[in-house]
Every structure is written in structure tokens, then in C-alpha cells.
Amino acid sequence: MEYMKEPSTVSQGNILCCQCGIAIPPNPANMCVACLRTQVDITEGIPKQVIVHFCKQCGRYLQPPGTWIQCALESRELLTLCLKKIKASLSKVRLIEAGFVWTEPHSKRLKVKLTVQKEVINGAVLQQIFIIEYVVQSQMCDDCHRVEAKDFWKAVVQIRQKTLHKKTFYYLEQLILKHRLHQNTLRIKEIHDGLDFYYASKQHAQKMVDFLQCTVPCRSKSSQRLISHDIHSNTYNYKSTFSVEIVPVCKDNVVCLSSKLAQSLGNMSQICICLRITSAIHLIDPNTLQIAEVDGNTYWRHPFNSLFQPKQLEEFIVMDISKAHGRKQGAGAGMKSNKHTLAEAWVQKTSELNTNTQYFCRTHLGHLLNPGDLVLGFVMLYSASG
Template sequence: MPSFIWTEPHSKRIKVKLKVQKEVVRGAVLEQFHEVEFFVKEFMCESCMRVEANPDQCVALVQLRQQVPHRRTLFYLEQVILKHGAATNAVKIVQTKQGIDFSFGKRSHGVRFLEFLGKVAPVKPCDWQDNKHLKSHDSRSYNYNYNYALVARISPICREDLICLPPEVAASLGNFRPLVICTKVTGNIVLLDPFSLRHCFMESDHYWRASFESLLTSRQLVEYIVLDVEIVSHAVNVGGSKYALADAHVARLSDFGNNDTIFSTRTHLGHILKPGDYALGYDLYGANFNDSELEKHKNLVLPDAILIKKSYEEKRGKKRGKPRSWKLKFLDIEIKDKGKAEQDKMRSEYEQFLKDLEENPDMRFNVSLYRNKEYQPSDTASMTDGEDVPSIPLEELLADLDLSEDEDGDSNMVG
């Protein structure tokens, strides 16, 4: 049997001791030991060698952009791209202010990546032929080399946004109510009427023909405290998520204890809200709108508040600073130096993205979650800490393959 002979780890040599046997005559076996030495040489693949020789060598450039004041959608797309391996052919990935640039060595790789983006996000269709310029050509063989560039614009409509549909769009969707909530964004945009639980799926092409924007975004959410909840209908499954209509009495948390202002509103969160809970919603009572689509609906009566989701910030405060039992992987993205304010903003948005993953099982469907080896549950922690706070079940976590040098060193054998 072969056995390994110990060598210095930095020598880049592998020695194996082999025992060779052969029967020369009946009952007589000739045996001899022989040492085989292997040399470890590092080399790069063909595409990496071209990039190393010329870092600016890029045939197709896909510029992913979204005109919104946050990066939560880009964080989600990064995880979807990682899970499906859509950017394995990218030779360079650079983070920009409002998006990410993907460079590919072949036009076909960029086209395939763009087709993938169209399946997971509402991307505006573009034509590669209109975004190319001549790089070089050979007049004798009539060979032309082009560089292709494309801006893949993602719809500014994000999950949890409040939207006022244009009259013609509301009519085309089956006389939908103007005020709707975006509950899910994939290749289509899922809209929900929080007052009747009607929902619809708007295709990407349909959206870009109308091209409207959100009335209020998730950065304008206000925290409310729930005073009373009266169930109107039983819980139903709407577009893969559970909702129930209820009449709720709420007060802004900032006003609670200062005045007696109470708002009555109908909500789709009757299945999870109860008196004493906190909820995040849009304050239409004190908001100032400058939206042209809203002015087209002359007889539209705005509610005082629209609740979007249940808030767990108070309960999460007990676990703030503690590591999670799961973690995510990242793309190899080049990030330019940013100021402290920009870094703090990115850190806050990423933390909110992690909370969204814990609260929304639908988002986790296209995301690979891994066990965090550094997580150690505390035996002395109170059993009530973080009670009722959404968490990710252990059965959804994957084992992270980590080939460490220590494990490799233990496998060496001395002959």
C-alpha cells in the first residue's frame, strides 16, 4: 500500500512511498520499495491569464442599476446570483454607487447573464446591438472586434413600497384600487390591495410600458403601536403568503403618551397582530405628497395609516449584538474606499436585509444559508430572550465546506 512521506508544507513537494510486488516463480514473490516525488506548480486558467496580462480586457459589460436610495434589492440579487452560479464567468465585478458592474470575456456570457437577470428581477429590456463600439479590426480578413455595454435597469418598485397606480394601469389590472402594496418582486411584480386582499401579478413588460414609481418607500415607514384588533375575515393564502383582514386601532409610537391621536384602519395583517404589538406602516395622515398620479384620482379618499408589517425591534433589542446561527456568502466584488457615513449606511441596510430574510420565508427560497461555526448558544441566557422573534430553522441551513490547512496537515503520513 502507498504511504506518504512527510515534507515541509512550503516545499511544494509530495513524496509517496510505493511497494511493488511481482511473483517471479511459483511461490516466490519479488518485492521492492520505490519513492515517487511530485512537484506542485501553480498556474492560472486561460481566461485568468488573459485578464492578468490585460486587466482591461473586457468584451461585454453588464451594468446593473436601480434608482432607489437603498441597496436591499442588490443584496438580494447578489445572493440569488451566488446560488445559481450566474456570475461564474465574470472576470471582474465592481460595486458602484447605485449598482454593480459585471465584466465578461465573451459576449455570449454577458447575454446569458442578462437573460438570467430578466428571470429574477423586472429588468428593462435593451438591445446589445445599440450598445457596442469597435475595438479593433483586420481589413484583410474582415475580422471586427467589438466591446459591448448594457445598462440593466431594475424597476424602482421594491417590496413593501406603497404605490398609487395610474388610472389606466388600474383599469388594465381589472379595475384595481389605486392604493396597493408591493409584496414580492421577481420577474413579475406582485401587488396587493390591503383593504380587500385582491392581488395581481404585473409582468415586467407591462410595468415598463407604464413606468410608474412608488408613492412611499420602506425608508419612510413609521412605527405604530397596536391598541385593538378586530378580525374581519379568516386567514387566506394570497400569492403564497397568508393574510387576514382586520380593523385595527393604532397610534404612532412617537405620539404615544404625548397626545390621544388614534387612527382606525383596515389591515391585511390580522393573522399576526394583537393588542400591544408594534407595526410598521405609512403615515398618510401627516404626509405631504407631490405625486402626479395621485392627483388623477379626484375622488380617492386616503386612509390615515396603512400598516405594512409587524415590527420586532423591541424584542430584537434583547439579542442585539449577538451573532446569528447562520451566515451568507458574498461575490468577489471590488469595493472602492468610502467614507464612514457611507459605510455606516451600507452596514445598516445590510442588517435590515438580514432581518428581512428572517421574517420572510419567500425571500429565503432563492438564497443559500450556511451554518455559522462561530455561533455558540449561551446556556445562561434567559429562555424568554428573543421570544416570538422570527428566526431561520436549522433544517434550512447548509453546511459550509471549509478546507483548512490544519485538516490537510493532519492527513500527512510518515513512511
């Protein structure tokens, strides 16, 4: 008769720590974690306090050897910069995890918690968590130092528009902010007719001029002045000036075209309204709805100015308005606007409501105006000569 033996389960036993004698699972060092840490410090050689440099003027941190980068607090970019400061020390251990420990934003301190591993006695792997404190010290970057050292600029872009109400200038300002073309400037100075943009290099100034020429109708000219000359190395130091003049016409201005220009635009009426300003001047004839575009080169060959200034606008009330259906819309051969409606209206000045004086006019805003609406307009008097 044979007896069947049940298989025996093999269980791992504990050993005693060679230092303190407590029971622990077997490991290559035959020591508990507490005793192993007293014998070996895997963070030895890793600095516990590091200095990082921060520029107050532009809010950038110094990334050695000489690069300044923009980083938000507790961002991934700032964590990368902090770890690069101790990259050589971390080469002896294995980095497992890294993260920021919250500190007061104004404390000038950054704390990073690191988790590292390292193989120690007899192949045992020890893991340890510790905190490195980064002391933020103020240091002015080279770009900000150049701003503080006045007259260091190498190029200036002078933007001018000779009008009382600079609607085009405000539109251009929003485009500059949208495309971040102001970031390379050393400083921006406001003067009577416009702005001056100062740059540390001529290339940045030329980039701004190219942007202006593609955005608004303008003309530009450049000049340079010799500052210094080294006869030994044959090097020259120049300061460049770019003068940009924007056309003195803004949105909603009433303009008078020359007879030659009006004829070239398809026999358009000489009295027009500026609809908007882009890379060209968009005009509309309020009597015929004929539209045309005048680019910068054409404008400077046949210049024209505004007939009225915004301060001369008067308030009118629409007494009656009717669309001009089936009526002759002018002899012009140009394109007609599909976004506007030609209408005939009777209007009266709000300052003359107690009189019977009314004005008859044609308007391109027939799709917007209704009786009782308040509008702003000009009174133009025509004189017939023999």
C-alpha cells in the same frame, strides 16, 4: 501377508540463495528478495521528483497540455493529476496502489507513495514501494492573466436599480451565488446604482442577461464597439455592453398604480403594497386583499414608483384590532389572497403616546397583529377635491 504403507507427505524444501547463501523458498531467480533488489531496480526510469504548476489567484492546478482544474489537497482528482504526470514512466510496471503521504499544506510539496510490480529475472515478480515528491510551482493561468491584463474583457453586463433601498438587488445577489453565475466573470465592480460584471466572451454575458430576465422584472439593451479590424483576415474585435435595468420597486413598498393599469388588473385599488419581487411584481390591496401580478413588460408600459422610502417609516403601537368578518371587501373583480386576513385596527405613534391622537386603518396583516405589537407604517393624508 501384505503391509499397508502410510501415504508420505511431500514437503517443499528450501534452497540457498545464489548470492548470499541464505535458505529461501524456491523461486525462478534462485535469489532472495534483498539480493534481487540489488540486481534489479524496477523503479528505474520513473522520476522521483516532478513539478506541478499551481495558480495562486484561482487555486487551480495545470493538467497538461493546457487545462486548469480545481482540486482539493489529497483529493482523488489531485491524485489522478499527479499520476498523469508520470503516466509514460508507469507503462513499464504494474501499478498496485497509490496514495498521498501527509505534508505541510504550506510546504509546496506533495508526496505520493506508489506500490508497483514487475516481472524480472526468469519470470520472478518483484514488488517495490517508493515515494515520488511533487514540487508545486506557482504559475498564473490564462484566465487570471487576462484579469490582470486590464481592458481585456470582451463583454460587460451593467445591472442597475434606481432605488435607495435595494432589497431586490440583495435577493438577486443570493440567486447569482446559488446558481454560480459569477464563476465566469473576470471581475465584478461595484458602482453607485448597481454592479458591473466583466466577461471574456459575449456568450457568458448573454447567459447572465438571460438569467436576469427570467429571475426579476427588468429590461435590457445591448450595444457593441469596434476595437480593432484586421483587413487581411477580415476579423473584427468588438466589446459588447449589456445594460439591464431592474424595476425600481422593492418588497414592502407602497406604490400608486395608474388608473388604466389598476382597471386592467380587475379594478384594483391604485394604492397597493408590494408583497415580493420574483419574475413579476406581486401586489396586494390592504383594504380588500385583492392580489395581482405585474410582469416586466407591463410595468414598462405603465411605470409606477414607490410613494415612500424606508427611511420615512414611523413606529406605531397597535392599540386595538379586530377582524373584518362579513364586511364588504371592495368592488375589485380580481383574486383575493388566502394567506392574509383583513382587519381594522387603531394605532398610535410611539412618539405620541402622551397624546390622545390615534389612527384608524385597515390592514392585510390581521393574522399576525395583536394589541400591543409594534409596527412600522406611513401616514397618508387624502384631500378631497370638488
